[in-house]
Amino acid sequence: MNWRKLLKIAGIVSLALMITIIPLLSAGCTSAEEKTLKAGFSICYTGVAAEKGRPMGNGKLDCIKYINEELGGVAGYQIEVIWRDNQYDASKAATIINELMDKGCLLFTTNSSAMMTASAEIANRAEFPGFAVFSAPALTNPPQHIYAQMPDYGDDWAAFANYYLENIWQGEGEPKMAMHLLNNSTGYGARDAAVLLADELGIDIVAMEEHTTTTISEIESLTRINALNPDIIYISSTPQPTSIIIKDAVDLGMYPGVTIGLGHASITSELIEFAGADAEGVYGVYPTVKWGDDVPAMAKMTEYCQEYHPDDYGNMDYITSWAEGLIVAEILRLAVENVGIDNLTPQAVEEYGFKKLDNFNVGGLHGPVSYTPGDNRLSKAVRVFQIQDGEIVPISGWVDAPLIPYEFD
Amino acid sequence: MGLPAGTRNYSYAQDMAIFRTKTHWAMLLALLVILFTAPLYCGNYWLSVANLIGITIIAATGLNILTGYCGQLSIGHAGFIAVGAYTSAVLTSRLELSFLVGLIAAGFAAGLIGMIFGIPSLRVKGFYLAISTIAAQFIIIWVISHWTSVTGGFTGISVPPASIGGITFTSQASLFYLIMVITVLVVFLAKNLARTRAGRAFVAIRDNDLAAQVMGINLFRYKLLAFFIGCFLAGIAGSLLAHWIGFMSVEHFSIMDSILYIGMIIIGGLGTTIGPIFGVLFIRLLQQWITSYIVPGLEGIFTLPAGFATGIGPMVFGLAIILFLILEPRGLAHRWQLFKASYRLWPFSY
């Protein structure tokens, strides 16, 4: 058993080396004693939500890199990013938020609503401001120290419903809508809005179906939806399950025929990759511009994306997250200008950064970002897109999503 | 066994004592002093890690009683933790009952649900039983996520801070004391449970349930008791988890967690009290070390596109488990025994 002993020694030695050397080396790299602005990112790079977490993580890290390298940071100070991979694990997210606070971050962000729910309460208690890129209504209602970068899944639904009634619906009476929801806050955020607003808008919700992220066939639920003869199917989900639903709807001969509308987590380039020609003509709501649009931030974003993460080119999640980086920089800039670098605390950043946001245009990447008292959503506008010839094409201007009066307890 | 030279037991009480010598007591005191003064020299981050470890130890101890002592494999532990978490959350936030009521009720609710799903254990064993517990997890999560009027459904439920008699536990340091006191109590009770009639019955059932039955052990009663105690502790852990995170969503309880709990107690060493503690420390510290040092460290050293090292995290984690089991298949508790023996006999190890 000599080899086993050798293996054991080798294992222990390499472990010891990794424990001691890696933190030392990484500490050595950042030993410059300049004042920096620390921002904390809790990113779901791996784990079940990596599908969205990875391009988003890449987007924001590239954006901060761009700001530091080409713009010389914010107000002359470099942004120091402390980011951690939370692996979509709530308990890990809860320790990460504590670590970010300990490390002296001024604000933090998460990608997803689920990871934000695991961090929000700890952050709220410590008055540590942060925002979630994609968020569910419950996070910002009632408004505390947590903000939402984008309109939430409920706002998507409301915006799509309005657009549908005005531009697509031709029939008599109330249109019949079937909803197909992912079994988490992405899906049920849309449901909350639908329950609250459908009557008022004049839409008849005929079915609420549910699917999982791992579904391989939705024929069964669609068969039942088909029997109800709906005019619209609204899907609030992520690209892969959405593609299954659309393909099954095509197989069942329901689509083309009904109108299919998607929430913003569904309508990305991956959907087209998965569903191919079947997704032709599908409508979707998305809060950003698309790749190749002529907006100020597009050139640099494309350049960085092509250079560092070419795989993500065409993925709209990268855009949202690049925008997230720009917003973080803007908040820090406002805070530094208003209170000075020496007085920066997370509370000051919230008071003089978050709350001073006024019509910041985010390089044109998405709707303007403002803070209105009582509404912790930073950007409030969405656009309606349609998939035409394998491209996601905007078919409306920015539609304002009004604050929906939820009551959560 | 395991006593320094010259120490002899003259009474049953002495023979059964956990802390037999003065050195034992001194080391126990030192450990407790170090543990409970930790908030003085640890930041919030390490305190939160300690809190997570404490909560996980409580849950793993419960699973160890069920799986390690009684031999009933359960791969649905996260589901039972969810029952506890939601019971406590609903009682304290919707009915505004006090935290202690929520905590105890969480334990009982999880214990009862555990007993219900433990009934198949009378007929099925080993891996076949595992499915009944996996089923428990799926059914529990499904009910919680759809019973919107009570649990808040997929939206989740926010949990008020724990408070006992005017003291409110909001900071990590105060939660640390709350969680650690309960953890120490649970470990103490678990250690003693193993030495009672019930504990011995569990071991007999694990080793051979037919033989145990022949000896007059009521299988039905003791198997269900094991499920109750195991899930009761899961419920306690769930309640603490809910008040620690402050917001509960069903996505916090995945089947992967359940599998990881099994991994923890096996790595620690099944059927010992110290085993789960070691296993939890190993897994949780490894996770933190990878997230907070290895991945950022690698990202700092190599100037590759951001995010390249994230895949290395799970790889190192998996590799550590694999290597660990290849080198020490009997778990850390076994290694700990060997270490204690060699320490006692040093320098004459033969």
Place this chain on the structure above:
Amino acid sequence: MAELLQFVITGITVGMVYALIALGFVLVWKSSGVANLALGQLVLISSWFTYGMLVQAGLPLWLGLLLVILFALALGWVIERFILRPLIAQPILSLITVTLGLAFFIEGAVSFIWPKSVAALPRLFPQQPVHIGTAVVSQEYLWAAAISLILFGLLSLYFRYHKMGIAMRATADDQRAVQACGIPVTKIFSMSWMLACALAAIGGVLMSCIGGITFGLVHTGLKAFSVVILGGLNSFLGAIIAGPIIGLAENLGGGYLTPLTWPGVREVIPFIIIIIVMFLKPYGLFGEVRIERI
């Protein structure tokens, strides 16, 4: 009635896909008694490897798929040789946990090598759905069902008539007696892992044709888990019959019970059925009943 037919056909075809993945699980269990928790991850890595061969390297279909199978066989050999063999004769739970470690390792390796997180395979099967009476089924599922039936047939024959297959069954029965007869047990183990990985690869290719390559593939391993337990851990026949039963339960249960209960009831019906079956037949439908002695 039209609905019923649709539910039945969807249920059976989807269930056959589950069964396909489950076969690989049974194979390992049958010969070595190890529950392979890394099943889903094996499916995931072989799907990504297929993507690497067919899309990234742009190889022709036949060559790409051949390489995928070879890769899977090699992977199986490596796993057995370097991870499971050192643990022979150790507590069985340690062996199961080591596959958990393997699962994390593969997961990390996949996101390290293919940082793309999701991808679609080129269409291997015709797009046109097939109409059976009033019901519709896409061809991918039919192909998957046919392939899993063929594999089931081959495996059954192999285990019945081939020398190696018979040796595998003997190993499952009594490792020590087999060793005494001069059959190399380690070779049997390594063979069974290689075959299991190949099955996972075939399952992976079919699954990702249907739904694309995502992290969700990992969870199909779990679904397969319930299939094998319903069928009996060591029975191919059990797996191939339990698969469609689970599929039918999902679709019929979902189809007729959703209006009566909460949405998403489809996800838990198989588990409720399994618990009931456990009461009636504790060793699954076709599992081997162990006679216990004190």
